[in-house]
Amino acid sequence: MRKHYRVVIVGAGTGGISVAARMLREKRHLADDILLIDPETKHYYQPLWTLVGAGAVKKEESVREMMSLIPDGAIWLQDRVVGFDPEANQVETADNGSIQYDYLVVSPGIEIDWERIKGLKEALGTKQVCSNYSYEHVDYTWETLRGFEGGTALFTHPASPVKCGGAPQKIMYLAEDYFSKSGVRENSNIVFGSANPAIFDVTKYREALEKVLDRKRIETHFRVNLTEIKADEKVAVFENLDSHETFEMNYDMIHVTPPMQAPASIRESKLADAGGWLDVDKYTLQHKRYENVFGLGDCTNLPTSKTGAAIRKQAPVVVHNLLDQMYGKVPVATYDGYSSCPIVTGYNSLILAEFDYEKVPQESMPFNQAKERHSMYILKKDFLPLLYWNGMLNGTM
Amino acid sequence: MERSTTEEQTVETVLTRPDVEQALISLVDRLPKIEQSLRRLEDAVDFGMATIQDEEVKDKLDRVMDSSNIQVETLEAAMQLIEKLPMLLQVTNQLEAMFDFAKDVYQDExxxxxxxxxxxxxxxxxxxxxxxxxxxxxxxxxxxxxxxxxxxxxSLMKWLKEPSVQHGLKYMQATIDVLSERSAKR
Known part of the structure; x- marks a missing residue:
């Protein structure tokens, strides 16, 4: 087993594969000198899980074999990185010991902490407790929506950064739409319990979404955090984040967005900031202390929404700056914090939010994207998966 | 205007400077090689001059130029193309990415x-x-x-009871009413 590579990439998710593909397009001579380390054998296109949970798409469309996506010229090591030693330029793997690198790209994604909500792990997938955040259980969301006969449908957003900040509300809008079609909307109450102070960070889209909430008659509770589920009694326990008081809420179905954190291997390493996230410069994506280390994606401390669209803009910056560093130049490419969130507001309607670090809209289309549109729904459902599998993961989009 | 320090220096003082002295020694040492190089350059210039003045060569060059399409315009276009190379590279990269994407879609079952x-x-x-x-x-x-x-x-009276006929007639009635009202307002 080879123990040294010019470039080691931790994580063969959206970030890792995009960077490997782009780097090999730019510098073909790096072939066989780029190592991707990831323990998974499957690769998931997670943005589709919102639609899977709402019964609009089959979940099999969201998964592909990892081997089929590894760029030609990159080497995939199916192993788990358990530690980083940036001073010795090496990573520690679970089964293959230490591997040395000249340059390191860190992009292992985000870790879901199911156990931080008491009673969630045991109840998930049963007793009308569902979550779109797992391939195994995403079907149960659709089963729960179909079986819902009225009462309180509760949707939550945790007090932690999450992958795609808009996802917790998307499934709620779809559920409301489905309940209207299935005839149970009139005898049901839809409630959103969110740790955030408002429905969305960017003013333009927040105003549009507030109108959606009004139209759909959705009850909102902000600055509240789900701490426990008593599944047998169908009771959710929340903490008010301002007063720190706890209160209970009865439900007939609950969709939980679980708390998330940086992977333990990063949290416990010298690469982390005080919050446990990978500590990179927000513009160059170079590590703040180790100049041969770069990072992108959900594991970083970048102050923007953690989305695949953000990674699409981060990957070229990482590749440009890493190659500059490799050839003795000063890394000058910058990332402006661009992120995008296609907020599904129903079957056939979507608000396409795009913005930067300053929370200023950065819209790609020549029309007002804060308006709910059928065309943007088609874009998300039918075209973005294609652009992902065949464009982004090949380094061409 | 003040005179510079260099201008105030005499040839004697300059020649006594160690760095100048060292440079002169090095120059004298390399003189044979320099002389050889100068001879080669002179030969090359002579050859160039002879070639330019050679009528046969001139005729051959003229024939080549006449039989090709290279003109002043061609050279100007070449210069303009070179100027546009950075932009053309960018466009080529984009086209290459689009082509690769299309190829990948086509090959991906x-x-x-x-x-x-x-x-x-x-x-x-x-x-x-x-x-x-x-x-x-x-x-x-x-x-x-x-x-x-x-x-x-x-039969016609029976038709009138049909909901679809009723709907059509109501539509016609509403159209007539709206048209009359708008005509009256004019």
Whole structure:
């Protein structure tokens, strides 16, 4: 087993594969000198899980074999990185010991902490407790929506950064739409319990979404955090984040967005900031202390929404700056914090939010994207998966 | 205006400087090589001059130029193209990325299957509607051909009770009302 590579990439998710593909397009001579380390054998296109949970798409469309996506010229090591030693330029793997690198790209994604909500792990997938955040259980969301006969449908957003900040509300809008079609909307109450102070960070889209909430008659509770589920009694326990008081809420179905954190291997390493996230410069994506280390994606401390669209803009910056560093130049490419969130507001309607670090809209289309549109729904459902599998993961989009 | 320090220096003082002295020694040491190089340069210049003055060579060059399409315009265009190279490289990269994307879609069986499913999803409802309209039209045609009844005033009165006829008539009535009101306002 080879123990040294010019470039080691931790994580063969959206970030890792995009960077490997782009780097090999730019510098073909790096072939066989780029190592991707990831323990998974499957690769998931997670943005589709919102639609899977709402019964609009089959979940099999969201998964592909990892081997089929590894760029030609990159080497995939199916192993788990358990530690980083940036001073010795090496990573520690679970089964293959230490591997040395000249340059390191860190992009292992985000870790879901199911156990931080008491009673969630045991109840998930049963007793009308569902979550779109797992391939195994995403079907149960659709089963729960179909079986819902009225009462309180509760949707939550945790007090932690999450992958795609808009996802917790998307499934709620779809559920409301489905309940209207299935005839149970009139005898049901839809409630959103969110740790955030408002429905969305960017003013333009927040105003549009507030109108959606009004139209759909959705009850909102902000600055509240789900701490426990008593599944047998169908009771959710929340903490008010301002007063720190706890209160209970009865439900007939609950969709939980679980708390998330940086992977333990990063949290416990010298690469982390005080919050446990990978500590990179927000513009160059170079590590703040180790100049041969770069990072992108959900594991970083970048102050923007953690989305695949953000990674699409981060990957070229990482590749440009890493190659500059490799050839003795000063890394000058910058990332402006661009992120995008296609907020599904129903079957056939979507608000396409795009913005930067300053929370200023950065819209790609020549029309007002804060308006709910059928065309943007088609874009998300039918075209973005294609652009992902065949464009982004090949380094061409 | 002040005079510079260099200008105030005499040849003697400059020659006594160690760095100048060292440079002179080095120069003298390399003189044979320099002389050799100068001779070669002189030979090359002589050769160039002889070639330019050689009528046969000039005629050959003229014939080559005449038989080719290279003109002043060609050279100007070449210069302009070189100036545009950075932009052309960018466009080429974009085209290459688009081509690679299209090629990957074409070669990817899973994507082709996905596209097929999506097309079917959108086409099926439209196909069903077309099929329904065609079947309805054929049924109407068949019944017209088979029907030898005389249409009477009584038949017309029966039609009036049909919901679809009522809807059509109400639509006509509303159109007449709106048109009358708007005409009156003018």
């Amino acid at each position: 899973e994507t082709k299957e996905l596209i097929g499913r999506r097309v079917e999803e959108y086409v099926t409802p439209a196909k069903e509607k077309v099929e329904w309209s065609r079947a309805t039209f054929e049924e109407v045609q068949r019944r017209v051909a088979e029907d030898d009844r005389q249409i009477t005033l009584f």
